[in-house]
Amino acid sequence: MRVLIIGGGMAGWTLAGLLLRRDITPTIVERAEEYSRVGFWIGLYPFSANTLRETGVYDRYATGSLAQEHYVMRDSSGTDLQDMSFAEVLGRIHGFMGGLQRADLLDILRTGGDGADVRMGTTVTALEQTDDIVHVTFSDATTGEFDVVLACDGIHSATRTLLTGDPQQGLTDWGYTAFTWWTPRQDAIANNCVEYWGAGGLFGLYPLTDRINAIAGMPTPDGLADMSQEQIVTAVRQHFADYPESVQTALAHAADDTVFPWAMVDQKAHEWIHGRVALVGDAATGFLPTAGVGASNAIKSAAVLADELGRADASTIPLALNLWEQRVRAKVEANQAASRTLAKMMFVKGHTVAKVRDTMLKHYPVEKVAKDVLHSNTQAW
Ligand SMILES: Cc1cc2nc3c(=O)[nH]c(=O)nc-3n(C[C@H](O)[C@H](O)[C@H](O)COP(=O)(O)OP(=O)(O)OC[C@H]3O[C@@H](n4cnc5c(N)ncnc54)[C@H](O)[C@@H]3O)c2cc1C
Numbered sequence: 001m002r003v004l005i006i007g008g009g010m011a012g013w014t015l016a017g018l019l020l021r022r023d024i025t026p027t028i029v030e031r032a033e034e035y036s037r038v039g040f041w042i043g044l045y046p047f048s049a050n051t052l053r054e055t056g057v058y059d060r061y062a063t064g065s066l067a068q069e070h071y072v073m074r075d076s077s078g079t080d081l082q083d084m085s086f087a088e089v090l091g092r093i094h095g096f097m098g099g100l101q102r103a104d105l106l107d108i109l110r111t112g113g114d115g116a117d118v119r120m121g122t123t124v125t126a127l128e129q130t131d132d133i134v135h136v137t138f139s140d141a142t143t144g145e146f147d148v149v150l151a152c153d154g155i156h157s158a159t160r161t162l163l164t165g166d167p168q169q170g171l172t173d174w175g176y177t178a179f180t181w182w183t184p185r186q187d188a189i190a191n192n193c194v195e196y197w198g199a200g201g202l203f204g205l206y207p208l209t210d211r212i213n214a215i216a217g218m219p220t221p222d223g224l225a226d227m228s229q230e231q232i233v234t235a236v237r238q239h240f241a242d243y244p245e246s247v248q249t250a251l252a253h254a255a256d257d258t259v260f261p262w263a264m265v266d267q268k269a270h271e272w273i274h275g276r277v278a279l280v281g282d283a284a285t286g287f288l289p290t291a292g293v294g295a296s297n298a299i300k301s302a303a304v305l306a307d308e309l310g311r312a313d314a315s316t317i318p319l320a321l322n323l324w325e326q327r328v329r330a331k332v333e334a335n336q337a338a339s340r341t342l343a344k345m346m347f348v349k350g351h352t353v354a355k356v357r358d359t360m361l362k363h364y365p366v367e368k369v370a371k372d373v374l375h376s377n378t379q380a381w
Pocket of ligand 1 (some may be wrong): 006007008009010012029031033038039040041042043102123124152153154155157158159280281282283289294295296300
């Protein structure tokens, strides 16, 4: 079976590793010339992390990530609204909620996919298909023929645009930007994900063993594209000036690092499958980071696809793609819906509305809002 994977990210490398174990050697084309350390904290739920066992890299993940102990939600004055123990909610038999740097997770997945045919600095410029074959033209003007093409090229998938002709299809801009940077560990945060929910703002602290990822979500400032780092740091400090000490400590370190603006955009593709080309991971359903479940869905979805392709031959690929979509799409979209519900609750603007929300949150556990995400650990995919 000749398999082309477009995009060597979370989904792409998961697929590569699992297909290799099914005696299929895929070709991966990756746009980047080389992998960098770009990226911040990624949370991985056990329903996804357990996939890493099959490619022999789970132990590296287990030792290289930090088990997140509690999810703590506070209001903007620092009063606890909720405190959820990951161990209690996920249960001993499911595994742990791990936090690690995106670049480290990618390194781990790439080790699992060692042996794939990788072409860095390459994209796809044209796709043409018959019932039996996909003809591909690459950015270096070479061509190739494949039995199936798996587009794992992320939320702004160029493959999706090639297939639909619409670069905006399914994209929703939520009008917020999450500014993110690294900051030193704080005893008060320990190994907990701590979030401060305010009016028109959310400040999150997500720990690793040696540092914390600070994320400051606020309405996208006018003229952001032209703002200097200094102006960005000033705007973020002003927005969260009244928040408690842990936030101020993180804000004090904002100027020590590059503050990266991450537009709060998600994506829901209309069709996942176009003949013998499938959209996988964020290219099919791209997530807001509000439930921390984007990487988990990309990895798990890729694992199910490898499972179905492992039972197919070149002639039955369309059936395998169809069975894969039946197994995963509703679950992935339910997780996206949970991320959107959380976003609507986080991104309220007025103080009065925020107070009503905070009162409600004291009595309505976040487990209920994120029940589809948490149930992913106990459902068959
Ligand atoms: C640089 C970067 C940093 C990120 N940082 C974080 C973070 O800190 N925290 C977090 O929770 N999530 C982060 N994300 C998002 C998160 O990693 C993904 O949402 C999630 O893992 C989905 O995985 P995916 O495989 O679908 O897409 P991704 O992991 O985004 O992988 C897509 C891959 O495709 C490549 N690509 C894109 N276009 C093309 C093309 N035309 N041709 C070939 N290759 C292409 C990209 O370079 C990338 O390697 C980041 C994503 C990126 C790309």
